[in-house]
Amino acid sequence: MATDPFVAPKLEDKPRQHQNLAPGVSYPAAEHWRANRPGDLPTGQPTGMLLGSPGPNVGYALKLARDRKDRLHLEGEELDDVVSVIAGIAMRRASELSRAPVVSDVDFAIRLLGYERELTEHVFEWRRLVVGGAAHDYVTRRTVVDAVPKSLLRLKPDEVGDKVAAFHEALRAAWQQEHVTTDGEGGDTLTHAVTVDEVTDAP
Helix, strand or coil, X not given: CCCCCXXXXXXXXXXXXXXXXXXCCCXXXXXXXXXXXXXXXXXXXXXCCCCCCCCCCCCHHHHHHHHCHHHCCCCCCCHHHHHHHHHHHHHHHHHHCCCCCCHHHHHHHHHHHCCCCCCCHXXXXXXXXXXXXXXXXXXXXXXXXXXXXXXXXXXXXHHCHHHHHHHHHHHXXXXXXXXXXXCCCCXXXXXXXXXXXXXXXXX
């Protein structure tokens, strides 16, 4: 096979990138990169309401969550809604730890929301209302996911046992105290919950 003329036949040969330039002409030095293209984020990843927590391969959490469906104790809740919420928390935890989702992220979400064991009828009732429609409603899903404090996300699955009851109470209160924001022009209504950091201080 013929060798391309731009490929050096020997390793010690110098690069030939200047061979098509006129004598005395050279490439200018590279400039510093600037975030001035459409879609660039000059100030970094934005944060705020409904913006989520981007991370590498976060969609894998959906498969991991569905693989754990046999461990879920559901009472009047749709599996797709529960899986979407569990996966959402797992995605956010993985993003907080700067990696892709793993099965421990899903186990963390299952334990935090109390799906691994039978709970009281009172908890079942309000949790069913909170996660209802989450599979098809981004705002509902983010309301639950964003209610988890960052400090709680860094705990191991077996370390959240004494925090579950406090988080449930905080999530229920946040859902009840949710407020509505409109764009002022008759646009879509956005609902979000208040993040309760004090839950990590609960006994």
